[in-house]
Amino acid sequence: MIHMNANAPRPHAVTDAIPLSAAAVEAAHAALKAHLFETPLLPSPDLSELSGATVLLKAENIQRAGSFKVRGSVNKLRKLVEGQPVEEVTAASAGNHAQGVAYAAGRLGLRSTIFMPEDAPLAKRRASERLGARVQVAGRNYDESRAAALAYAGEHALPFIDGFDDWDIIEGQATVGYEIVHDLGDRAPAVVLVPAGGGGLLAGVVFYLKAIYGERTRVVGVQCERAPGLAESLRLARREGSGSEELLPLEVATRPTIADGIRIGRAGVRPFQVIRRWVDDVICVSEESIYEAIVYLYERSRLVVEGAGAVGVAALLENRVRLDPDSTGIIVLSGGNIDVSAMQKITTSHLYKSRRRAVLRIKVRDLPGQLARVVRIFDQLRINVAEIHQPPILGRPPSPEYTVFDVCVETEGEPHMPDIVRALEKEQAQMREEGLEPFQILQR
Numbered sequence: 001m002i003h004m005n006a007n008a009p010r011p012h013a014v015t016d017a018i019p020l021s022a023a024a025v026e027a028a029h030a031a032l033k034a035h036l037f038e039t040p041l042l043p044s045p046d047l048s049e050l051s052g053a054t055v056l057l058k059a060e061n062i063q064r065a066g067s068f069k070v071r072g073s074v075n076k077l078r079k080l081v082e083g084q085p086v087e088e089v090t091a092a093s094a095g096n097h098a099q100g101v102a103y104a105a106g107r108l109g110l111r112s113t114i115f116m117p118e119d120a121p122l123a124k125r126r127a128s129e130r131l132g133a134r135v136q137v138a139g140r141n142y143d144e145s146r147a148a149a150l151a152y153a154g155e156h157a158l159p160f161i162d163g164f165d166d167w168d169i170i171e172g173q174a175t176v177g178y179e180i181v182h183d184l185g186d187r188a189p190a191v192v193l194v195p196a197g198g199g200g201l202l203a204g205v206v207f208y209l210k211a212i213y214g215e216r217t218r219v220v221g222v223q224c225e226r227a228p229g230l231a232e233s234l235r236l237a238r239r240e241g242s243g244s245e246e247l248l249p250l251e252v253a254t255r256p257t258i259a260d261g262i263r264i265g266r267a268g269v270r271p272f273q274v275i276r277r278w279v280d281d282v283i284c285v286s287e288e289s290i291y292e293a294i295v296y297l298y299e300r301s302r303l304v305v306e307g308a309g310a311v312g313v314a315a316l317l318e319n320r321v322r323l324d325p326d327s328t329g330i331i332v333l334s335g336g337n338i339d340v341s342a343m344q345k346i347t348t349s350h351l352y353k354s355r356r357r358a359v360l361r362i363k364v365r366d367l368p369g370q371l372a373r374v375v376r377i378f379d380q381l382r383i384n385v386a387e388i389h390q391p392p393i394l395g396r397p398p399s400p401e402y403t404v405f406d407v408c409v410e411t412e413g414e415p416h417m418p419d420i421v422r423a424l425e426k427e428q429a430q431m432r433e434e435g436l437e438p439f440q441i442l443q444r
Helices: 022-032 045-051 069-083 096-107 122-130 142-156 167-173 175-184 200-216 229-247 269-278 287-301 308-317 340-353 370-380 414-433
Strands: 041-043 054-059 088-092 111-116 134-137 191-195 218-224 281-285 328-333 357-365 384-389 402-410 440-443
Touching (some): 045 054, 069 096, 088 096, 096 111, 111 122, 111 142, 122 134, 218 229, 281 308, 287 308, 287 340, 370 402
Parallel strands (some): 054 328, 111 134, 191 328
Antiparallel strands (some): 384 402
16 A cells, blocks of 8 residues: 655645646556556665665566557557547657657557658667657757658648647656655655656656655756756756746757767756656766676676766666665666667777777787797686787887787776786796797787
8 A cells, every 4th residue: 555645745746837746647547557567666676785775677678569668658649649630740850769669659659750860770660660660860969850750740731749848748757756655655765866857757757756655755857968048947946046047947058979868958947847846856977987887787787788878877886876775766867778889889898898808919929830929828727718819010110020919808806907917927927938029019
């Protein structure tokens, strides 16, 4: 049994300013069950050990179409078709909202035309097409794509489906909060970390959680440092109070980020009404931490999570959020739509940064067996040689008596490197004793 907190700041009743209610969220969840998964709260032993608390992961990365976005899209379109005859809808998106609208339109028998910016990941464009959308690439960024979509909607008298600045969308995203409560019952989590860009997911989750748990649960939005619009808007709102009303939410410049799903210059007006009232904080994490979080989730939890979906874990890895011992923290993994090529680059970069892959530049006499002697050392150490390259000769070439190779080896990490170097130096000494010119380690 789930009990409403008697002192909760969100009653069931709808207000004029914020036309949401806990009862409406519950009804929306019942209506969406035929179209979506109820995603699990997965325990994370590694993050729990790191934080000293119980950490659970809300796995929206395995949701239909790969993200939470389908919740709002299905909720919006189901209401739309109930109220008027509709054959086609249009939207603008860098990826996940596109797939959400395409999926929802397909489920409800509608056509969809989605406008995406030039830099939208190819995987997300192709996924939207597979779901039945007609994708139009227009504009250098989301704002230009949105302008093109709105023009198309006006020209053809079509409904435009906003990605976050819409009460029906927010109500649909709030079902994430409903499922958290349904799974935990009266055991209120201490902290819930929610990725935030336009604000629809954060607004929906905080609305429902505060309605049920009140101040027993802190809800914290997480953004990337390269798109900090909500964080800066909330900071201004709480510093200036009502005097800042006309300025908010702020329009901020953004920079390219692996968390492309939350690269939004200006949050939605509607979600911001909810966020400024009930969200406890909005924090920003670095690009480097997001990369680390993606790899951490893949390696430790066997979960594929995109950059935007991993920012909550990045916050924990950065120690931006502290959990009390014996408390429970929940991290919403908002999506899993990441390019295979991007994932490969991130994991490869991580391997080199952590020294689990290392490149040694070796100079040897250009004689038979010299390179094989070096490779034999790695074989004796049970170290895999992943690649051997002869670097291009740029500038002054080495003497024709010598050859330079880059040897890429897979190690156990930084602590393993001294053992490798000692083995190479031992072999150099052995070659000198044999009267041979030893190889040289030019770079390691």
